[in-house]
Amino acid sequence: MEAIVSYHLPLFLLPLSLYLFSIIRRNTSDDRKNLPPGSQGWPVLGENLKFSLSPEKFVKERMSKHCPDIFQTTLMGAKMATFCGPKGNKFLFSNENKFLTFWFPQSMRKVLSFPRIAESSMKVGSTTKSILHHDLLAPASLKKHVPAMDALAREHMERHWKPNSVVKVLPLSKKYTFELACKLVLSEVDPLRVKRLSDPFTAVTDGMLSVPVDLPWTAYRRAIRGGEVMREEMMRIVRERKEKMVGRNEGETSDFLSKMVMARDEDGKLMSEKEICTQVIGMLVASYDTTSSALTSVMNHLAQLPHIYNEVLKEQMAIAESKGPSELLTWDDIEKMKYSWNVVRETLRLTPPSLGSFREVATEFTYAGFTIPKGWKTLWTAYSTHKNPECFPDPERFDPSRFEGTGPAPYTFVPFGGGPRMCPGKEYARLELLVMMHNVVTRFKLEKTIPSEMMVYRATPTPVYGLPLRLHPHQK
Template sequence: MDPFILYSLAFGVVYICIYLIFFIPKQYKNLPPGSSGWPILGENMDMFYSSPEKFIHGRMKKYSSQVFKTSLVGEKIAVFCGTSGNKFLFSNENKLLTTWWPQSLTKPLMCPTQSQNTLRELALLNREFLREILKPENLKQFIPFMDSMARDHLNQEWLPFKEVKIYPLAKKYTFSLGCKLFLSIEDFRHVKKLSDPFVLVTSGIFSVPINLPGTPYNRAIKGGKMVREELLRVIRERKKNEENFNDLLSRLMSFSDENGEFMNDEEICNNIVGLLVASYDTTSAAITFVLKYLAELPIIFNEVHREQMEIAKSKGRGELLNWDDIQKMKYSWNVACEAIRLIPPAQGAFREAITDFTFGGFTIPKGWKTLWNVYSTHKNPKYFPEPEKFDPCRFEGSGPAPYSFVPFGGGPRMCPGKEYARLETLVFIHNVVSNFKLEKLVPHEKIIYQSSPVPVNGLPVRIQPHGN
């Protein structure tokens, strides 16, 4: 045989072997049951049009109560369910799984210079740095600011009116507070310059990443660009300013790692963006739905009002709330927990498998994304008898079973802003309940889902000052 032909055949065999080994996807047996939905779109539309809760429960019933597969945000997803699923994901962080965020979230929000690897490093920084500055002992100083801003907000946006819409006002308050505490920005026009594009971002960050004119993802890209440009401008101006500020931005600018290296402007921006998104979306949703139930349930409202008035009567004229006051709001926090059990502000979070592993007898391949969710446990009668009943007593004593109540996640990746959200929610409840009675104006208002649940009419209520 001609040597050239022989060498060609040998080369062809080697090439085919390499191709089969490295480029043909590995065939896995016993993948989780489920559906991938439509090409490209996956099951995004099914999930958000039917509501995440119905989507999760329907597929648990159809496929598996432990784990099922789907396709969301352009990725293959294994959805883990139940307390065992929550425990598994929370306990295997950095062992079997690592941080992962959808492109529909990272591309609009994060500075373009940040790669996915850098985002993972950033997540480690968040856990170490943000947990430190958001610890309860470090947040105590924020409580009087929260209270003062809540009072001003109610005087300007509530008191002059007989009827208000709670949801947009809660978003306005939480975002303004975030701008004040994180960036020392108070001017209304400057706050609005940041908040307006955030509306575009949060409505598209969990959509299919199709960047075509008119799509939610396209609007999120445009909004995110405006937010980043404004934040980078604020950061650069702060570096030129010799004035001392006691806010998160100053602490981020002065923070250095073990090698003595400081964060660059883009890294600082990414940290600020993450906190603003959380304070703008999830906390405002939590406040909204706590007030929804207080407006619906007079007996619950009266108990919260009694607790808050005892605190108010113990204060001097004009004296602001402090840490000790917050610790007395035990029943009010139980009410808040029950509200976010029934209508969770956040639906869950993603991880990425860094190796093949099994769960519930099913194989989860390396590279697959995973999702833990609140819906498989929050209304499970095994953990919450009469799950649709509003009962704050569930949170007395030791509270619900481990891994059953997970609005803030769990394990190493538990939301570092949990305590901040608790303080902000309780301070706002104190001010509203101490001043007003609430009456819902749309009895059966529909709730739709974007990145958080949204009342379609904005939760309009009639307000009546106490004593009138």
């Protein structure tokens, strides 16, 4: 409860002067244009409170009240046009480099990046993209990741998932996903060093999308402090790696960090230590919070829905029984997990781990008859389609068969975004989730100890008590 209060309380402390200011504030040139309908909310803080309490409810209510295609709001201190429905998703994904440009909220930059570093340094640059797509996330690399993921998952299960015990899934999911990211991205396996990184990471991800009020008792202040500690430790790692790589060439590098240290841009220049640090932190954040949230939601549905669990168990046991006791999973095994992957996708539909993505309008344009001025920000969000009955009939029902055959209509299922900036780690996340599902389901039947546990939103959907589950080992 204390964490929830520190996350939202600042918005309840708005002084009366803000309200009075909202009455007398002057019109801008935008007011003379045919802008999307909606509300800008409170001055300075906009509609952050309502959005952060429940993004799903926020989007649904405004689509109904204002317009099902687009509405305006103010979030993260910026005027924002929220595009809705498959058409809205298609428009933004298709015009990524035409009307829109990269934008990162200042409140998040303050947490994740170094002071005064250029905003462009937070964007995944061409050098980083090249390393990602040709090395870390290349098909051949992904196939090699599967046994490594399985080995770490087995070790993780032995250490933390004890038969007949009660475990809290969310913190364990975060632990597993972070350790795996450190191993694959940094080749870092020292438990003490991983812990020095993971402790501030937790504060960062818990608070970076909270109310951006920098006061000592707020989640946002803890996120800022966590970001400072995280960057200090990451800079030490980067410097150590640079010293280790002295005298070597690019052909002798192996992991993602080493390649970043050695890579040169089109002008032949090496990236600065701060740029490398910022890019690596972005990678770790992207592979950590949303994946651990998705894994927690999958386990929640498996514990709640015995008929779904039984079908997943049948599929996973067939794979386990085809292998020796010490034989690790392979890419071919992952390809057999078709029903399990449909369960994951249906989970991502009902509980998307990411709220969506922001962009900045580079050139004024019109959409659905409304003007979107230059300088405004845009948002697409899975919440406008994932539970829309026009996109998914009976949307609250958990039904993995929605993804059989050709699956959902284009631009309706968007947990990983779309277009040129679709999440590059989509396949990595698929492997990570399926490997962990295999290791949990083939060992245990799951029982929720708090059947009515609520979900709140803190950057990602979060079970209030961390999803405690009792683990019942299968009878041999």
